[in-house]
Amino acid sequence: MxxxxxxxxxxxxxxxxIMAQKAKLSAPAFPxxxxxxxxxxxxxxxxxxxxxxxxxxxxxxxxxxMDTHITADDKVVLSHDDAFNPLFxxxxxxxxxxxxxxxxxxxxxxxxxxxxxxxxxxxxYDKFPQxxxxxxxxxxxxxxxxxxxxxxxxxxxxxVFYNIETKSNPKNDNVYNPxxxxxxxLLMAVIQxxxxxxxxxxxxxDKRTLxxxxxxxxxxxxxxxxxxxxLTDNIKDLGFTPDIYSPAYKLVNADLVKACHDQxxxxxxxxxxxxxxxxxxxxxxxxxxxxxxxxLLVK
Numbered sequence: 001m002x003x004x005x006x007x008x009x010x011x012x013x014x015x016x017x018i019m020a021q022k023a024k025l026s027a028p029a030f031p032x033x034x035x036x037x038x039x040x041x042x043x044x045x046x047x048x049x050x051x052x053x054x055x056x057x058x059x060x061x062x063x064x065x066m067d068t069h070i071t072a073d074d075k076v077v078l079s080h081d082d083a084f085n086p087l088f089x090x091x092x093x094x095x096x097x098x099x100x101x102x103x104x105x106x107x108x109x110x111x112x113x114x115x116x117x118x119x120x121x122x123x124x125y126d127k128f129p130q131x132x133x134x135x136x137x138x139x140x141x142x143x144x145x146x147x148x149x150x151x152x153x154x155x156x157x158x159x160v161f162y163n164i165e166t167k168s169n170p171k172n173d174n175v176y177n178p179x180x181x182x183x184x185x186l187l188m189a190v191i192q193x194x195x196x197x198x199x200x201x202x203x204x205x206d207k208r209t210l211x212x213x214x215x216x217x218x219x220x221x222x223x224x225x226x227x228x229x230x231l232t233d234n235i236k237d238l239g240f241t242p243d244i245y246s247p248a249y250k251l252v253n254a255d256l257v258k259a260c261h262d263q264x265x266x267x268x269x270x271x272x273x274x275x276x277x278x279x280x281x282x283x284x285x286x287x288x289x290x291x292x293x294x295x296l297l298v299k
Contacts, residue, residue, distance in 0.1 A: 027198045027221075028159070030266070031062040034288025035297035036163055038065050038271050039080060043128050043292035046088070046121030048078035049136040050147045057151055060298045063161040063201075064148065065290055068141055068187060070178050075112040076141040076190050080167060082106055082176040084118055088125040092117035108176045112140065128292070141187070145194045163201045163223065163290075164191075166209040180208040181216075188217055203246060207238050214240050223268070226251070231259050244268055246290070249281060257285045 040052025041059070053064050067080040084105040086097035098104060107115065121136030145162070152159060166187065168177040177183060184202075191200050203223035204210050210222045223244035226234050228251075235241060245260050249269035260267040270290040272278050278289055278296055291297050 027219075030161070031288065033282075034063050034161070034266075034268055035061045035294060036063040036065045036268065036288060036290040037061045037294035038290045038292045040064060040066060041292060041294040043130055043273065044295065045132055046125075046134065046136045048080060048138070049121060050139050050144055051121070051132075051134060051136055053144060053148055054151055056294050057148065057155075057157060057160065059294050061160065061294045063163050063288070065163040065165070066141075066144070067165045067167050069107040069167050070183060070186055071107060071112045071115060072109055073111045074186055076187055077107065077112065077115065077138050078141060078144060079107050079138050082108070082167070082172065084120070087127070088120060088123050090119040090123055092119075094119065094122075103176070106176055107138075108178075130293075141190050142194060145190070145196060149194075149196070159199055161199045161201060162196060163203055165225070166202065166204045166206060168204070168206045168209055170206070170208070180206065180212050184209055184212040184216065188213075188220070191220075201244060203244070210242060211239060214242075225270070231256060231263075235263075241265065244287075246270060249277065249289075252281060252284060252286065254284055261285070 037056035039047035040049060041056045042052065045052035045055045048066055056064055066078050068076050069079045071077055083103045084097055086099045089097055091097060116137050118137065119135055120138060121134050124133065125131055164187070166183055168180060168183055173179050191197055197220060201221040201223050202210070202213055203225050205225045210224060213220050213222055222242040223246045224234065224238055224242045225246045227248040231245065241263060244266045246268050249272045252269045257267055266287040268288040268290060269281060269286055272281060272289050272291050273293050275296055278291065281289060289297055
């Protein structure tokens with residue numbers, strides 16, 4: 001009886017794997033060269049906000065890159081940092097945030113209704129002097145998707161991809177982020193409810209979230225973010241071959257591009273903000289580039 005149950009489970013797993021492979025094969029074609037607006041293009045608009053995403057669409061990018069965190073009431077929101085960043089965020093009263101207590105306003109410890117009251121776009125962000133200043137808030141992922149899809153339809157623009165990062169860290173489990181399985185399930189619930197799964201890539205430095213995706217949602221494209229190590233060691237550490245290998249751009253050379261392509265891996269480096277470096281990487285044959293300045297990618 002146990003043997004029969006095992007064989008049945010094995011058959012189900014095999015069937016699921018085959019179906020996932022078919023889903024990927026029938027998925028929409030990935031751009032010939034992928035132009036990705038990092039955090040929506042934070043060099044031009046407040047990062048990870050709806051105005052940034054819509055501005056990137058106007059410029060003509062093929063992919064919107066964004067970061068996600070989970071709130072205290074299990075909402076999926078766009079944010080790179082664990083907490084409100086005092087470099088560019090203001091309290092609901094328009095006051096500066098305390099730099100000496102960086103995690104006083106941690107996203108994972110606040111309900112969304114409170115988070116949405118903070119201003120993340122009006123304060124001058126010295127690192128990005130070209131960034132347009134406007135009052136903006138941390139949005140729900142679902143609202144971002146709705147706004148993007150409405151814009152595309154209203155302006156008769158082609159469908160774009162969503163490159164969504166899970167901002168999680170093993171050291172921060174149950175402190176500043178949920179454990180990987182919970183994070184992935186909450187994220188996928190939004191993505192599936194919005195019916196955009198074929199156009200989604202999930203990326204992460206946290207191999208655990210990608211491993212959960214590979215096991216539970218094998219039809220979803222994955223991208224492994226790395227800032228050190230070799231291709232061979234990193235893929236071995238991950239435990240499977242993702243769809244995209246996404247290294248810090250300083251790690252990229254002709255040998256790495258060839259090695260990725262030999263494994264049928266797309267290579268999309270981050271974060272490239274100079275025209276000369278963008279040109280050099282294109283010459284090497286990368287499959288796309290992530291930049292804070294999407295205007296440099298599409299000009």
